[in-house]
Amino acid sequence: MVGVFKWGIQKHESESVSESRHHHRNRVKLLENKKAERELLEADHRVIGQQLDLFSISEDVGAGLVLWHPKGTIIRDVIREFWEREHRRNGYQLVATPHIARERLWRISGHLDYYRRHMYVFKKAGEGYVVKPMNCPFHVQIYKAKPRSYRDLPMRFAEWGTVYRYEPSGTLCGLLRVRGFTQDDAHIFCTEEQVQREVLTLLDFTEKILKSFGFNEYSAVLSTRDPKRHEKYMGSDLKWNQAQEALALALETKAIDYREAEGEAVFYGPKIDLNIVDASGKEWQCTTIQFDFNLPNRFNVCYIGADGCEKEAIMIHRALLGAIERFFAILIEHCGGNFPTWLAPVQVAVLPVSKESTDYARRVCQTMLNAAIRAELDESQATIGYKIRNAEIQKSPYMAIVGRREVETHMIAVRKHRLGDIGSMTIQQLIAQIKQEDKASPCLEDNVNPKNPI
Numbered sequence: 001m002v003g004v005f006k007w008g009i010q011k012h013e014s015e016s017v018s019e020s021r022h023h024h025r026n027r028v029k030l031l032e033n034k035k036a037e038r039e040l041l042e043a044d045h046r047v048i049g050q051q052l053d054l055f056s057i058s059e060d061v062g063a064g065l066v067l068w069h070p071k072g073t074i075i076r077d078v079i080r081e082f083w084e085r086e087h088r089r090n091g092y093q094l095v096a097t098p099h100i101a102r103e104r105l106w107r108i109s110g111h112l113d114y115y116r117r118h119m120y121v122f123k124k125a126g127e128g129y130v131v132k133p134m135n136c137p138f139h140v141q142i143y144k145a146k147p148r149s150y151r152d153l154p155m156r157f158a159e160w161g162t163v164y165r166y167e168p169s170g171t172l173c174g175l176l177r178v179r180g181f182t183q184d185d186a187h188i189f190c191t192e193e194q195v196q197r198e199v200l201t202l203l204d205f206t207e208k209i210l211k212s213f214g215f216n217e218y219s220a221v222l223s224t225r226d227p228k229r230h231e232k233y234m235g236s237d238l239k240w241n242q243a244q245e246a247l248a249l250a251l252e253t254k255a256i257d258y259r260e261a262e263g264e265a266v267f268y269g270p271k272i273d274l275n276i277v278d279a280s281g282k283e284w285q286c287t288t289i290q291f292d293f294n295l296p297n298r299f300n301v302c303y304i305g306a307d308g309c310e311k312e313a314i315m316i317h318r319a320l321l322g323a324i325e326r327f328f329a330i331l332i333e334h335c336g337g338n339f340p341t342w343l344a345p346v347q348v349a350v351l352p353v354s355k356e357s358t359d360y361a362r363r364v365c366q367t368m369l370n371a372a373i374r375a376e377l378d379e380s381q382a383t384i385g386y387k388i389r390n391a392e393i394q395k396s397p398y399m400a401i402v403g404r405r406e407v408e409t410h411m412i413a414v415r416k417h418r419l420g421d422i423g424s425m426t427i428q429q430l431i432a433q434i435k436q437e438d439k440a441s442p443c444l445e446d447n448v449n450p451k452n453p454i
């Protein structure tokens with residue numbers, strides 16, 4: 001009996017222990033899930049975008065069409081200025097093209113036949129027009145505006161080109177998948193002999209640009225043609241082999257991990273898709289380097305060779321950041337909204353402690369603005385504690401706090417976001433520090449002092 005009873009108790013006990021353990025495990029799991037969910041939600045670019053007032057999408061404007069707010073636009077412009085400067089430095093010529101074009105352009109390019117369901121097509125005064133889904137045919141027209149010689153090549157036309165593509169509403173997601181977006185697009189026209197060098201230089205350049213945004217890890221997919229079905233593809237065997245070898249060799253030279261996707265190339269040329277890995281380990285496809293043996297043929301894109309004969313040019317499409325909207329979403333989630341100083345919409349929040357220090361704070365702010373530092377003055381009547389908290393929530397990398405002591409000594413008390421107090425300095429010292437962190441600053445090289453690194 002006793003034994004049974006004991007056994008019973010033991011059973012009961014062990015049951016209750018295991019049950020409570022089970023509950024505990026479930027509860028921990030639930031809490032972990034909730035925590036993961038909360039973290040996911042907190043990291044979501046749509047949530048951060050709203051908190052920091054960066055962008056919105058309005059029902060009245062339409063799904064998948066992004067409105068960039070002032071602070072989002074600052075970041076967008078900084079990225080663009082940096083991008084444009086780096087492109088000019090690296091042998092690109094910037095161009096600008098219209099948002100619409102006659103239907104006949106898209107008929108020649110083939111888009112009207114193969115891509116129509118994604119295109120916004122309309123008629124005006126009896127003539128058909130298309131809102132551009134791509135920039136390529138425009139760049140081709142610029143190339144073709146006059147005869148080109150082998151001496152002119154390579155030619156690299158780059159544009160922040162805004163395009164519109166119809167995507168089913170179920171697939172739209174924040175900034176990640178939209179209907180109107182801007183590509184950091186470029187088209188390279190070169191000779192067959194220049195292909196190898198172009199691709200390698202391009203990969204070097206891509207790496208440099210992506211690293212500037214804190215993306216240091218990549219993987220790549222090389223899409224090649226199906227070796228058994230050559231008839232499916234446009235362009236000669238020689239061109240395909242040359243292009244595929246150039247892409248593979250460039251990836252190997254740069255020691256980028258890649259997978260060859262045999263048979264996955266589109267009919268008009270092989271390509272590399274570069275995936276960046278963000279802070280949470282997620283992979284995102286951004287960069288595409290795509291050969292095109294179709295458009296040069298359709299538009300008769302030629303150059304006069306050294307022998308005086310006309311030859312078809314090699315055309316490479318490339319977007320490094322991809323769609324800016326999508327890249328912005330990835331960037332927001334990568335840094336959790338804590339933009340590095342060079343991208344932050346407000347680099348310095350100037351916070352007067354009381355009314356007496358407001359005049360000096362105004363001068364501090366203006367001196368910063370004059371030095372092309374993005375400074376913002378908090379003139380509210382709130383306490384300094386509240387102002388600091390607010391600047392922390394807005395994730396401004398620096399705060400310049402000015403009270404009576406700062407007014408008397410002509411200094412500023414500086415706080416760094418997530419680091420706290422970093423001491424007292426002059427306005428010029430803080431300006432110098434920010435300029436050193438500012439990749440978009442045109443005199444970056446001049447500012448860097450290797451003896452005195454930050």
Ligand SMILES: [Zn+2]
Nearest residue numbers: 134135136317
């Ligand atoms: Zn293109």
